[in-house]
Amino acid sequence: MAENTEIEVELKRSGLTFLVPPDKSILQVLIEEGIDPMYDCQRGECGICQVVVLEGVPDHRDHILSDDEHASNKVMQICVSRAKTPRLVLDL
Amino acid sequence: MSAPTDQDLIGFVVHEARLIDQHRFEEWLDLFAEDGHYWMPLEWGQTDPRLTTSLMYDDKVLLRIRIERLKGNRTFSQKPKSRCHHVLQTPQIETRDEAANQYVTWTPMHYVETRLDEQELYAAWATHTLTMVGGKLKIKLKRVDLVNCDAALRSIQLFM
Amino acid sequence: MGRYKNNAKAVHDLVRETEVHRDVYIDQEVFDLEMDHLFANTWIYVGHDSQIPNVGDYYGTTIGRQPVLMVRHSDGAVHVLYNRCPHKGTRITIDTCGNAGKFFRCPYHAWSFRTDGSLLAIPLRKGYENTGLDQSEAVKGIAHVKHMKNYRGFVFAKMSDSGPGFEDYFGESLSTIDNMVDRSPAGRLEIAGGVLRYMHNCNWKMLVENLTDTCHPMAAHEASAGTAIEVWKKMAPGANTKHPAVEIYAPFMSPYEFFEKMGIRIWRNGHGHTGVHHSIHSDYSAIPGYFDNMVAAYGETRAKAILDENRHNTSYFPNFTVKGPIQSIRLFKPLAPDKTLAESWTFRLVDAPDALLERTLTYNRLVNAPTSILGHDDLEMYERAQEGLHVDANPWVNIQRLYDPAELEQETAVINGTSEWQMRNQFRAWSKFMTLSM
Numbered sequence: 080m081a082e083n084t085e086i087e088v089e090l091k092r093s094g095l096t097f098l099v100p101p102d103k104s105i106l107q108v109l110i111e112e113g114i115d116p117m118y119d120c121q122r123g124e125c126g127i128c129q130v131v132v133l134e135g136v137p138d139h140r141d142h143i144l145s146d147d148e149h150a151s152n153k154v155m156q157i158c159v160s161r162a163k164t165p166r167l168v169l170d171l
Numbered sequence: 172m173s174a175p176t177d178q179d180l181i182g183f184v185v186h187e188a189r190l191i192d193q194h195r196f197e198e199w200l201d202l203f204a205e206d207g208h209y210w211m212p213l214e215w216g217q218t219d220p221r222l223t224t225s226l227m228y229d230d231k232v233l234l235r236i237r238i239e240r241l242k243g244n245r246t247f248s249q250k251p252k253s254r255c256h257h258v259l260q261t262p263q264i265e266t267r268d269e270a271a272n273q274y275v276t277w278t279p280m281h282y283v284e285t286r287l288d289e290q291e292l293y294a295a296w297a298t299h300t301l302t303m304v305g306g307k308l309k310i311k312l313k314r315v316d317l318v319n320c321d322a323a324l325r326s327i328q329l330f331m
Numbered sequence: 332m333g334r335y336k337n338n339a340k341a342v343h344d345l346v347r348e349t350e351v352h353r354d355v356y357i358d359q360e361v362f363d364l365e366m367d368h369l370f371a372n373t374w375i376y377v378g379h380d381s382q383i384p385n386v387g388d389y390y391g392t393t394i395g396r397q398p399v400l401m402v403r404h405s406d407g408a409v410h411v412l413y414n415r416c417p418h419k420g421t422r423i424t425i426d427t428c429g430n431a432g433k434f435f436r437c438p439y440h441a442w443s444f445r446t447d448g449s450l451l452a453i454p455l456r457k458g459y460e461n462t463g464l465d466q467s468e469a470v471k472g473i474a475h476v477k478h479m480k481n482y483r484g485f486v487f488a489k490m491s492d493s494g495p496g497f498e499d500y501f502g503e504s505l506s507t508i509d510n511m512v513d514r515s516p517a518g519r520l521e522i523a524g525g526v527l528r529y530m531h532n533c534n535w536k537m538l539v540e541n542l543t544d545t546c547h548p549m550a551a552h553e554a555s556a557g558t559a560i561e562v563w564k565k566m567a568p569g570a571n572t573k574h575p576a577v578e579i580y581a582p583f584m585s586p587y588e589f590f591e592k593m594g595i596r597i598w599r600n601g602h603g604h605t606g607v608h609h610s611i612h613s614d615y616s617a618i619p620g621y622f623d624n625m626v627a628a629y630g631e632t633r634a635k636a637i638l639d640e641n642r643h644n645t646s647y648f649p650n651f652t653v654k655g656p657i658q659s660i661r662l663f664k665p666l667a668p669d670k671t672l673a674e675s676w677t678f679r680l681v682d683a684p685d686a687l688l689e690r691t692l693t694y695n696r697l698v699n700a701p702t703s704i705l706g707h708d709d710l711e712m713y714e715r716a717q718e719g720l721h722v723d724a725n726p727w728v729n730i731q732r733l734y735d736p737a738e739l740e741q742e743t744a745v746i747n748g749t750s751e752w753q754m755r756n757q758f759r760a761w762s763k764f765m766t767l768s769m
């Protein structure tokens with residue numbers, strides 16, 4: 080697993096942008112910022128926190144998506160997955 | 172007027188159950204103070220008998236109606252009559268307040284009511300709020316909390 | 332077994348013009364057909380939307396034998412779902428009521444569903460790749476009860492596509508629900524006080540028929556209501572005011588003439604009500620402040636018109652009943668041919684004095700609780716009938732009182748309060764909705 084790096088996450092629909100530090104998940108930051116996303120397991124298993132990726136390349140670390148879905152980079156699980164690009168734009 | 176001993180309070184609660192089991196309802200009703208109530212809450216931990224429904228919240232008039240009804244010649248649900256049986260744990264003294272003339276006991280119990288071939292077992296806690304009136308202990312409030320207070324229940328025709 | 336299934340004629344023949352066959356009460360196969368046909372083709376009361384005020388709130392109940400959930404979705408709309416995980420059948424919720432949050436999560440394998448029932452996510456979904464899951468029943472999410480209607484807070488559902496639409500089914504009978512809601516100065520009801528649940532070892536229809544059976548109180552309730560009157564006479568001779576319990580019990584001992592004149596109204600599809608002109612609820616003492624609240628909300632003329640309705644029991648076919656002046660409803664849930672759960676619920680009239688709710692709850696406790704002496708009278712009769720019907724010498728139950736063949740042509744009527752026309756009306760509807768889909 081690659082070392083965690085900081086990610087800039089833009090939420091397209093709400094127009095907000097956050098910095099996700101290496102020691103926090105995207106989900107954690109969104110919760111702390113009061114975005115109130117849907118989530119459950121926080122282990123990349125349940126699929127509830129899945130979001131559509133509009134820009135950027137996710138670094139998938141979940142157990143939900145198939146290889147094809149991982150390769151397409153269209154959706155990601157924000158509780159565990161991070162980014163291969165410095166910036167992600169999510170459909171939130 | 173001397174205050175009741177703990178043993179007086181315990182004896183009172185045991186005697187009260189015995190009067191019910193022996194269908195000595197006149198003597199039993201006489202144990203209640205004039206403003207006494209018999210309360211069986213519907214909700215777990217219920218605090219209010221007024222704006223929350225109860226299974227029973229009887230004053231002496233209602234208790235008298237129940238007792239008279241049990242005797243009635245046309246009380247078909249008591250042909251044959253129900254019988255009942257209490258098993259009490261030793262009543263525990265919750266509070267003694269001699270200045271306020273108020274004594275509270277707490278008594279876990281099993282209660283069986285039976286009629287025809289049907290027999291129902293209930294588990295409950297009885298909380299007696301007692302007071303001395305004219306040298307005798309009287310019931311201000313007998314509260315019976317069923318462990319399954321909110322269950323779908325069959326008829327309960329006697330007193331726990 | 333096998334006499335009635337796929338045999339509409341045999342089911343039809345159970346109901347004669349003035350008699351019904353005992354099998355409608357005691358036969359397991361007829362009961363099963365009721366669950367499959369009658370409770371599918373008719374609109375069944377589910378719950379009141381004040382039980383689920385907030386987004387994500389749910390309430391679990393049954394329609395016939397089917398476990399269902401009434402839930403408040405994120406857009407505020409009420410949905411009625413079958414309480415079954417589409418995955419392996421687990422009941423989605425275990426508590427009777429609660430809040431699901433943003434989604435339901437099945438406790439067994441953590442499949443998740445939005446509060447409108449649609450599938451949200453499947454854990455470890457990659458294991459279903461190329462399995463054709465998208466063609467499965469499971470992927471459709473939690474099934475909806477096909478038809479539902481929220482009428483002024485009262486949520487009804489119909490499981491089958493056959494049978495009439497909501498307005499057509501209930502028609503003018505909705506005026507009873509209207510009147511109960513209008514009794515709130517704010518025009519709003521809230522479920523309050525808690526539900527009394529009383530188990531009866533008899534057929535559910537015995538409780539329904541009893542609602543408009545005005546020839547039984549003076550006989551069956553002499554024990555309770557009669558005793559209450561006698562005790563009060565002795566304890567408070569010449570008293571001007573009545574004890575609250577006596578005020579509630581005493582009218583049950585009214586003479587036949589009172590019940591004859593109170594009248595019964597007949598509606599289509601088995602609905603009807605007692606208490607057209609007056610009822611046992613007419614002479615309750617006034618609750619201080621309530622009338623003023625009503626006048627302030629509606630004006631004097633309209634307030635009087637609302638409060639002058641004293642409908643006794645409105646029977647919504649098949650198993651729901653409303654008491655407007657008392658703000659209580661009862662639901663008779665069929666569990667087996669000889670087992671019925673009677674649920675009695677009560678309402679707070681929003682913006683009315685608490686004393687009104689207090690009387691409502693007193694009434695419910697004194698009349699509908701498993702500890703009610705009046706309830707003991709009735710239950711004894713139902714259970715004796717349930718046993719007596721096993722006598723082979725006469726398999727027919729009589730419902731002939733004040734019968735006139737001309738009534739077969741009439742859909743709506745106001746009649747003598749001791750008529751059994753409403754019982755016949757119910758059984759005609761029973762026959763119709765039982766065989767509609769056979």
Ligand SMILES: [Fe+2]
Pocket residue numbers: 541547548551552709
């Ligand atoms: Fe009755």
